[in-house]
Amino acid sequence: MSRTAADTRVLVEKSLRRRYRAERRFRIYGIVSVFVGVAFVLFLFSTIVGQGITAFRQAHITLDVHYDAAALGLDDSSDPALLATANYPAVVRNALRDIFPEAEGRVASRALGALVSVSASHELQRRLEADPSLLGSRERLRFLASADVDQLLKGGIDRTLPEQARPLSDQQIAWVDALTARGQLGLAFNKGFLSQGDSREPEQAGVLGALKGSLYTLVITLLLSFPMGVAAAIYLEEFAPRNRWTDLVEVNINNLAAVPSIVFGLLGLALFLNVFGMPRSAPLVGGLVLSLLTLPTIIIASRAAIKAVPPSIREAALGMGASRLQMVSDHVLPLAMPGVLTGTIIGMARALGETAPLLMIGMVAFIVDPPRGFTDPATVLPVQIYLWADSPERAFVERTSAAIMVLLAFLIVMNAAAVVLRSRFERRW
Amino acid sequence: MMQKAVLLSVLVAPAMFGAAASAQSARDYVTVVGSSTVYPFTTTVAEQFGKTGRFKTPKVESTGTGGGFKLFCGGIGVQHADMVNASRAIKQSEIDACAKGGVRDVVEIKVGYDGIVVAGSNRTATLKLARKDLYLALAKQVPDPANPQNLIANPYRTWKDVNASLPADRIEVLGPPPTSGTRDAFLELVMQPGCESWSWIKALKDVDESRFRRVCDAIREDGAYVEAGENDNLIVQKLVANPRALGIFGYSFLEENLNQIHGSLIEGVAPTFDSIASGKYPVSRPLFVYAKKAHMDVIPGMREFVTEYVSERSMGEEGYLADKGLIPLPAGELAKVRAAVLSKSK
Numbered sequence: 001m002s003r004t005a006a007d008t009r010v011l012v013e014k015s016l017r018r019r020y021r022a023e024r025r026f027r028i029y030g031i032v033s034v035f036v037g038v039a040f041v042l043f044l045f046s047t048i049v050g051q052g053i054t055a056f057r058q059a060h061i062t063l064d065v066h067y068d069a070a071a072l073g074l075d076d077s078s079d080p081a082l083l084a085t086a087n088y089p090a091v092v093r094n095a096l097r098d099i100f101p102e103a104e105g106r107v108a109s110r111a112l113g114a115l116v117s118v119s120a121s122h123e124l125q126r127r128l129e130a131d132p133s134l135l136g137s138r139e140r141l142r143f144l145a146s147a148d149v150d151q152l153l154k155g156g157i158d159r160t161l162p163e164q165a166r167p168l169s170d171q172q173i174a175w176v177d178a179l180t181a182r183g184q185l186g187l188a189f190n191k192g193f194l195s196q197g198d199s200r201e202p203e204q205a206g207v208l209g210a211l212k213g214s215l216y217t218l219v220i221t222l223l224l225s226f227p228m229g230v231a232a233a234i235y236l237e238e239f240a241p242r243n244r245w246t247d248l249v250e251v252n253i254n255n256l257a258a259v260p261s262i263v264f265g266l267l268g269l270a271l272f273l274n275v276f277g278m279p280r281s282a283p284l285v286g287g288l289v290l291s292l293l294t295l296p297t298i299i300i301a302s303r304a305a306i307k308a309v310p311p312s313i314r315e316a317a318l319g320m321g322a323s324r325l326q327m328v329s330d331h332v333l334p335l336a337m338p339g340v341l342t343g344t345i346i347g348m349a350r351a352l353g354e355t356a357p358l359l360m361i362g363m364v365a366f367i368v369d370p371p372r373g374f375t376d377p378a379t380v381l382p383v384q385i386y387l388w389a390d391s392p393e394r395a396f397v398e399r400t401s402a403a404i405m406v407l408l409a410f411l412i413v414m415n416a417a418a419v420v421l422r423s424r425f426e427r428r429w
Numbered sequence: 430m431m432q433k434a435v436l437l438s439v440l441v442a443p444a445m446f447g448a449a450a451s452a453q454s455a456r457d458y459v460t461v462v463g464s465s466t467v468y469p470f471t472t473t474v475a476e477q478f479g480k481t482g483r484f485k486t487p488k489v490e491s492t493g494t495g496g497g498f499k500l501f502c503g504g505i506g507v508q509h510a511d512m513v514n515a516s517r518a519i520k521q522s523e524i525d526a527c528a529k530g531g532v533r534d535v536v537e538i539k540v541g542y543d544g545i546v547v548a549g550s551n552r553t554a555t556l557k558l559a560r561k562d563l564y565l566a567l568a569k570q571v572p573d574p575a576n577p578q579n580l581i582a583n584p585y586r587t588w589k590d591v592n593a594s595l596p597a598d599r600i601e602v603l604g605p606p607p608t609s610g611t612r613d614a615f616l617e618l619v620m621q622p623g624c625e626s627w628s629w630i631k632a633l634k635d636v637d638e639s640r641f642r643r644v645c646d647a648i649r650e651d652g653a654y655v656e657a658g659e660n661d662n663l664i665v666q667k668l669v670a671n672p673r674a675l676g677i678f679g680y681s682f683l684e685e686n687l688n689q690i691h692g693s694l695i696e697g698v699a700p701t702f703d704s705i706a707s708g709k710y711p712v713s714r715p716l717f718v719y720a721k722k723a724h725m726d727v728i729p730g731m732r733e734f735v736t737e738y739v740s741e742r743s744m745g746e747e748g749y750l751a752d753k754g755l756i757p758l759p760a761g762e763l764a765k766v767r768a769a770v771l772s773k774s775k
Contacts, residue, residue: 084481110747118749122480158688165551165687200473200753277508280460281488362462366472368479368486377458377488387491390660392469392685392754 301343
């Protein structure tokens with residue numbers, strides 16, 4: 001049975017239509033997949049930014065304070081011990097009472113004082129300790145409002161709820177409105193969020209401590225895992241003989257890359273803390289643990305990049321009389337560098353987002369003072385996010401999202417640095 | 430260039446090890462480990478202490494009560510924690526473990542009370558529960574109504590099945606996992622008393638305690654009780670999304686979210702600040718902090734931190750811990766605790 005040319009033509013045209021349809025379908029699948037992916041990312045970003053953007057503005061109250069010796073319970077401003085124990089909250093309350101003299105009695109006075117953050121007293125103490133001659137003088141200062149007032153201004157507290165179901169009473173809301181009308185209360189840029197460490201008071205809580213902790217930890221991780229990873233990759237690709245031992249090493253490296261991160265945390269606890277006696281909660285130990293985690297990733301990516309350099313380059317270098325080390329360091333490595341950097345950045349990005357291994361070495365902790373070195377106790381950004389998400393105070397919700405924004409910004413900066421470096425190393429042949 | 434970098438890291442690493450060792454030998458801040466329930470309170474004291482005093486802010490880790498005692502009892506020396514937060518009193522086994530590690534003189538600070546609430550969404554009516562109802566709703570095995578001596582697998586599907594006065598809603602409770610101190614307290618304060626409504630089970634407690642615990646502490650695993658993880662905020666969000674469910678967590682989370690959720694009445698008492706403080710609300714537990722006496726002369730600021738913790742402005746009736754949701758000790762008990770702590774930590 002033979003087909004004529006016309007038959008074949010009909011057959012092909014029929015199948016052609018089917019094949020075109022299949023291709024169109026496939027394209028639609030692809031577009032839908034891309035669209036769904038983008039939609040998820042947009043949804044994620046818009047919820048995070050929508051919830052977190054308000055944390056960058058914060059309610060501030062401007063008050064005329066009087067460093068009144070009687071209210072402070074302080075006669076002598078030269079004695080540091082007395083300065084530390086003086087009654088600063090009374091000064092803040094008096095400043096508010098000057099505006100609202102009707103707030104008589106303990107309960108009303110406490111309710112009024114609750115409009116201002118407790119940081120106001122700490123700030124007065126700092127100012128008076130720095131300059132004891134302020135005693136008795138008056139000054140106009142801007143303080144943080146309490147987190148509840150801040151949430152009220154931002155619409156986080158529903159005024160229509162019954163009084164006992166919201167954290168501010170009717171009277172307090174009336175005071176807030178009066179202060180707003182006088183221009184003494186309003187939202188302003190939240191400098192503290194980027195310049196302070198953690199706090200249990202939402203209005204004072206900042207990410208600087210966690211940001212510095214992440215930075216110190218990643219510096220250690222990079223310093224250790226990048227040179228070691230690249231050296232290992234070069235040795236395994238260019239120098240090591242092919243035998244059972246190197247095969248074993250290769251299998252192990254591939255397996256290590258898939259080990260759950262908590263295991264590295266346990267290793268860090270057993271080795272660095274218990275055997276070497278290094279301090280708990282230090283970025284140094286965090287960096288060591290995370291470099292164990294990133295090392296396999298960097299080695300695998302670097303080996304792939306080195307393998308992708310054409311053999312002709314190696315042969316040419318050797319043919320011109322270069323030694324093997326010269327061949328590697330002058331020719332192979334510069335050409336492999338973009339791939340090596342990509343692997344490094346993937347490893348570092350993973351390290352930046354880890355919390356599980358840090359739990360074991362004590363970096364999931366409440367730390368107020370931002371670290372000033374590699375051995376100071378510190379926490380990192382993802383841990384800070386976790387801790388805030390777990391806090392009962394409602395005002396921490398926006399701070400959690402804002403901290404995620406800071407973490408994403410950190411990641412983008414890191415990636416951008418890698419892109420710039422990569423384009424400088426990029427070479428064509 | 431690469432060789433230099435490798436060489437550098439080989440040189441730098443031991444130098445850093447050395448730096449670490451020297452940092453270790455002179456710790457100038459207090460470290461606290463332990464319960465995530467006490468964490469919000471100890472951190473508040475730590476921050477106040479750091480901001481107003483001349484010492485560094487203590488470092489507070491959230492490791493859970495059991496994990497905290499493990500670290501605390503590890504030994505004496507700057508590499509071990511100075512204090513531990515606990516959402517229950519120290520157990521005999523932990524006292525023994527501490528003694529083995531050389532930690533003998535421990536100062537106990539009872540800081541206040543925490544209520545455990547069974548909360549529901551504001552879109553539903555308040556439930557009036559008895560501890561017996563909660564036991565029947567949540568236990569894995571319950572006494573057979575036909576023959577109470579006999580245990581059967583929990584047959585109850587709705588609250589009405591448990592108690593005819595309750596609504597005919599499906600039983601759905603979100604609560605803490607077994608690793609949590611809140612779960613331990615819930616078992617002790619709700620499940621066991623509920624279980625003891627049957628006299629033969631009550632009698633079992635003295636005869637065969639392990640059988641008693643097996644009967645009373647086993648929570649059903651057929652989906653009516655959902656382990657919601659340690660994050661109490663998550664439970665609150667789930668209650669808002671699913672108004673038919675109930676959630677079990679600490680009082681401070683209820684207080685912060687009164688616009689969305691409310692606490693169920695237990696034995697006719699609503700969980701409020703006053704009812705927990707007066708002891709009327711039956712489901713409350715004391716919270717503790719333990720401090721190593723041997724460290725007080727070594728770690729700068731530790732004695733002062735303990736003093737700050739028991740001071741009137743922190744633990745007192747109108748102290749800043751009360752603002753954070755801690756139920757303060759009654760004035761008489763507070764004075765006793767304070768006197769005992771101050772005399773012991775001299």
